[in-house]
Amino acid sequence: MMYLKLVFRNVRRSLRDYLIYLVTMTICVTVFYAFLSISSRYYQPDVGAEYNLSFLRDGMRAAIFAVALLLLFLIWYVNRYMLKSRQKEFAVMTVMGMEQKTVGKLFLAETFVMGLVAVGLGIVLGMFGSQFITAMLLSSYGKSYEISWMFFPDTVALTAAFFAAGFLLVGGFHFRSIQKIKVIDMLYGERYNEKSIKKSRFMPGMALVYEGMLFIMLWQGLREMRYYFDSRMAVPVHILFWGNILVPVAAILVSLVWVFRRRKWKWENFLAVWLVLAILNACLAASVPGMKKRYLLPFDNGTINCYLLFLVADLVFIICSIIYLACSFLTAWKEKSLVHKYTGENLFFFGELMTKLNTTTKTMSFICLTLAFAIFLFVAVIALAGWASGYLESRSMYDVQISSAYNNVYEEKDLPKGDYELVTAFLQEYGIETAYDSTFSLYLPRREEFHQRSKYDFPVAAISLSDYNAIREMLGMEKIALKENEFTTQWRISADGEFKEEFIETHRELETDEGKVYLAETESYEESIGQMLYNSYTDVLYVFPDEVCRGLLPVARNRLIQTTEKLSYEEAVELERRFQKEYPEENQEGAAWFIRTNTHQVNDSKAETFIMRASMMYGAMVLLVICFTILSMQQLSDTRQCRYRFGVLWQLGVEEKSIDRLVRRQLGVWFGLPVITAVVVSGIAIVYFLQMISVEIAAYIGYDVLLRQTGAVAVVLVSLLLCYFFSTLVLFRKMVLR
């Protein structure tokens, strides 16, 4: 009974001291509950018969629990902090005669009660949070949002069970460690151990890994030079190619010189030179996709991805070196300017910062990297989700679309034929009426092109004018007309503009089996007509007059149907099942057929997009919370030493106002340095990424939407940062000025 009293009294007292713990755990539970709520069995939003949410539910649950493993780490970290700050108290209890086992149980009970408070608070807040997620879900399914105050018992139970298990698991781990700690270590564990400034092997290790990367970069640079370089290319391209060789060479040479002269050349100075080279290297790597687009460089996707890897390596090295060298930069600056060094309390301020940076290089680097990754994830998810939903609109334009491919057909007699009567029978059986129905062929301009199967040399297919017009009519577009012996082109929405211009310029007249045809006045059509009408690996489709097509070789047989009412999810699944039984998709020896129903496609891809969007956002949020919590706790964990140092300052006659200012400056730098570094670094990565998918962004999302959503992300990020900054500031000030 007395122990129980002790537990509750300690918790009540700790509530104030461990504000950060509560803030963190509550945010985690809130976010966990909010995201998990849509996977509840009791959540049945009205999204229509054409949607089935079971796929989404399972996916979400899996994603949330995967990310939640990160939360276990956070619970462990926060509990360890609590244990450290309470160990003296535990030691006194042990000295008084309490068994260490009992002390361990007390701690376990305390953290558990504290955790329960957080879970309770989190679930209540999570109910508000789930409204945002519901709104996000409904807007993904094109429905308007309505407030629905629902209580989901299974989500509450899952949340409570997950966190209870987490607390018990972590608590059990700490329970064991309390039992193992010696009383003397607990009693004096808080005492300030004079740390030596000797640095860990972290940075030399990083440098060694980076050296290895430099060799790979050099090899890649030489390879590209050999395959792609042409002396007629523009000056920036020359700089890119030569830079990709010379910068790694310079860095390798510098490191060799350092190895031989390391007694005379300080490690920090060498690292600073490497940092400059790494920044140069990162700029070169980041410009690769932009240069590719601007100067039409023949880099393939493998090369682009390779440079993405180099960019990541450069950025990781840059972050670690900036944090590592921050202290040396400060020392150099301090020594250079006596006025800065000896003004007011600057000397004290520099001392505080340098000690902190020296002893936490590794943690700070990891925090910075994680922050940068989280910020990148936040922006990337907007672009990717926008792309996915925009792409969905352009590829799922027909209620039923059937297409075929001849990639594995080597005899003309095996080419896909027929009118797919099976589908007609199915529609009749289920009483589904069609508004438009068109079955048509795609032709090869010349019969000999049938055997061109190289990926880069795949022939462009052609469609007859009447079929093309039927499709246009189906999509509500105007019909087009062609004169005799004229042709025109239809382009995929994601086709590269410059490639298109060049193509048109070089294809003004075409040789066909039926004689020459000439490009019409209207050279091209770009309205989206779906993704399945083009031949494999091509972005363009010729439109020939019907009489020309009559004499050409038909290589694919397709059918497009618009129904008067949307197919239900079950009907769509059944139709696909029946079709694929007779016309398989994967066929190594003959023609391959594909059936896509709008219902199924929209449903799956909406669920996938939503899962991707929600889980990436959730993951990014958890990472942000982890970073800010660690930053905050790192600062709060040496409050005792800080209190001593600020106490000395006060005794020396520094006013409280100045001390207050110093505290704010110290915390400002402590939070500001990793956040600013992470924002800059993730900014570079984001620019690279957006350049990589710039065509898709322009086609499916639009830069204004992207910018608006990035703004919203920035607001979330800044609010989280401020929340942690001010909680830490309030606690730290209170503890230091006490």
Next chain:
Amino acid sequence: MKEILRLEHIQKIYGNEGNITKAIRDISFSVEEGEFLGIMGASGSGKTTLLNCISTIDTVSAGHIFLGGTDVTELKEKETARFRRENLGFVFQDFNLLDTLTISENMALALTINGTAPGEIDSRVRKMAETLNIADILEKYPYQVSGGQKQRCACGRAIINQPKLLLADEPTGALDSHSAQMLLATMQGIHEQLGATLLMVTHDAFSASYAGRILFLRDGEIFTELRRGNGSRKEFYEKILNVLTMMGGGANDVSETRL
């Protein structure tokens, strides 16, 4: 001689109505410029409380303290910090050096806080370090030097601003006997060569024997006063021991071997 510090009927009471502790009952004395005053007494006699009140770190319950003509008991909270940095220097038992700064920076900090011109600081620190014989460890951090060197650095920091009064609270408390002797010699040097006024609180008779005059406190009051006069330090030390024996708590403080 000019009077630098005067205490008039100082009282310090802790606690509330039901449970009152009188740390200082009624103390009055004065210190003249250039004097080396020792304050002795057993644990709980009120010597550290007295020092805290003089140094404006704590406030008195009654009475007045005049330092260089200013009544420090009348100072407002905001003014005390400024008063402290302009008039007082401190040496503590556990050195109170900042581990984040080097020895030279620790001394320079006292100057920067006082607004000394940046150009002057390095030369003043170096000069002070040479006086205290710590010039060769200036660029080291406190945890890289010995306790005696730390305490000499603390002394340097305390007197670098030439304060009116140097307050030392058990300065030899955390030192071994050799370092303690070195430090006391340093303090004597500061007193004699720089003409500084020193007020040292200690319960160690050996340390106290370096002072010119000693006030003995018991239960928050001055029990007696002892002046060294022209006698040797050894004679003075014996006199101190006698007073301590008379007070009833001195036997523990006898350490003949150190003389």
